[in-house]
Amino acid sequence: MTRDEPEAKATAPDEEDEWQLYATAGYAAAEDPWDDLVPVEEEDSADEEWFDGDDFESNGQTVDWDSPPCPAPLGIAHMIRLGTCDHCLHRVGGRRTEERGAAGGAILRAEAHSRDRELSEFEAPDLCPLCENLFDDVENIVTRIVDQTGELDHGSLQVGVHVPKDLIAEEDRLRTRHAAPGSRPLKAAFSDAVQAGVATRMPVVTFVKERPDLMILIDCLTLRVDVDIRPVFIYGRYRKLDRGIPQTRWPCRACRGRAEGCESCEGTGLQYPDSVQDLIGEPFRLALSADDTSFHGMGREDIDVRCLGRGRPFVLEVKRPRIRRTDLEELMHAVNANAADKLEISDLRWTNRSEVSRVKETRAEKSYTIRFSVEELPEEATILEAISGLSGVTLEQQTPKRVSHRRADKKRKRKVVSIDNILVDGSEVQFSVRCEAGTYVKELVHSDEGRTAPSVASVLDSPCEVIWLDVEDIHAD
Ligand SMILES: [Zn+2]
Numbered sequence: 001m002t003r004d005e006p007e008a009k010a011t012a013p014d015e016e017d018e019w020q021l022y023a024t025a026g027y028a029a030a031e032d033p034w035d036d037l038v039p040v041e042e043e044d045s046a047d048e049e050w051f052d053g054d055d056f057e058s059n060g061q062t063v064d065w066d067s068p069p070c071p072a073p074l075g076i077a078h079m080i081r082l083g084t085c086d087h088c089l090h091r092v093g094g095r096r097t098e099e100r101g102a103a104g105g106a107i108l109r110a111e112a113h114s115r116d117r118e119l120s121e122f123e124a125p126d127l128c129p130l131c132e133n134l135f136d137d138v139e140n141i142v143t144r145i146v147d148q149t150g151e152l153d154h155g156s157l158q159v160g161v162h163v164p165k166d167l168i169a170e171e172d173r174l175r176t177r178h179a180a181p182g183s184r185p186l187k188a189a190f191s192d193a194v195q196a197g198v199a200t201r202m203p204v205v206t207f208v209k210e211r212p213d214l215m216i217l218i219d220c221l222t223l224r225v226d227v228d229i230r231p232v233f234i235y236g237r238y239r240k241l242d243r244g245i246p247q248t249r250w251p252c253r254a255c256r257g258r259a260e261g262c263e264s265c266e267g268t269g270l271q272y273p274d275s276v277q278d279l280i281g282e283p284f285r286l287a288l289s290a291d292d293t294s295f296h297g298m299g300r301e302d303i304d305v306r307c308l309g310r311g312r313p314f315v316l317e318v319k320r321p322r323i324r325r326t327d328l329e330e331l332m333h334a335v336n337a338n339a340a341d342k343l344e345i346s347d348l349r350w351t352n353r354s355e356v357s358r359v360k361e362t363r364a365e366k367s368y369t370i371r372f373s374v375e376e377l378p379e380e381a382t383i384l385e386a387i388s389g390l391s392g393v394t395l396e397q398q399t400p401k402r403v404s405h406r407r408a409d410k411k412r413k414r415k416v417v418s419i420d421n422i423l424v425d426g427s428e429v430q431f432s433v434r435c436e437a438g439t440y441v442k443e444l445v446h447s448d449e450g451r452t453a454p455s456v457a458s459v460l461d462s463p464c465e466v467i468w469l470d471v472e473d474i475h476a477d
């Protein structure tokens, strides 16, 4: 493929985006949920006006569904009757207490009991209707998180909580009706409690709402904790000095790249032993103790095409790295020493996922040198004039035969920006050409049976055969 443009195929919805949705769904933003709560007041006669009688007094076991919302004492009493746990009582009670969390709820409960003796005799349900006793599992979950992340190199964590939908709906209904205005919703409150627990056990971590080092997903139904080690990204440029190296890892055609390989790939599972991806990626994978890499180039060149000049921009994605930082200069030298005469990298820096799409979507002009043989050679002056005449023209290129099995058959217009350095050497000719992104350069020479017009073959009125092609520059970054 000489087609030098970003991969056209649509990418699946980004894994990271899904996580982000998961993680932040239902979160109140950064506002302080305690801002608008009323301070604890001594019980006074004003509270009595909430009391509307009947139902409440008739029998100690009756729940008054018309009670006012918290922070009214009757609202708090109502939540206690419903079986609200200490943690949720504090969360929805709307009162400031000396302690927070369950301890704060216990204070509110004790106050309510001292106001109303019958309340202490009331047999409330065991299961908290607001959280189904989820807060009892906080310590357990914190321990799982600490156990699963202890060995990893990380600074920032993002917590995502999955709570069953019906619990969310029921909690929302009760909270809307009975809780103090501004009460923290279950999911956010639970996430806060887990983060507070983790923070006491792992004081160096920070919690973030985007681009974490580690994504922690908690399933509240099964109490399962999944730790997703987020990838790291490195930007750089590569020069491919040798022909016969594909840009990305290419699985063996015979065995489809299975791990143990086959006879035809000598057990490697690879069609070509080297790839730009692995020549760069493997030293990174080892240094960062990672699982795998993905390679994102600003376009790609054919296997048999070198890439020279300043090289081609790329972003290397290193997946599930146990180590997140290393000396890039040192690794660059290691890659270059290991890949001597095949490949060279430069301009390394740390980056993030957003640069992957930037690099893939950039449509840069490219400069090439191409050498080819001419079957029926005209006079040198004629050759020079005919080829120079293609400088500045707009080509019409129908999808080349060689790629038509995987690309739509379309006609595209591509501009030849300039042509120079035309050299005639016996029956071989060579020139430099700068053209628009997405130009099929080999086809510009041999015409692909007339699918590219005009072409060198058409202006020389002779079949031409490409000998080699080099990318000389990618005019970007
Ligand atoms: Zn609860």
Ligand SMILES: [Zn+2]
Residues within 6 Å of the ligand: 252, 253, 254, 255, 256, 257, 258, 261, 262, 263, 264, 265, 266, 267, 269, 270
């Ligand atoms: Zn094989």
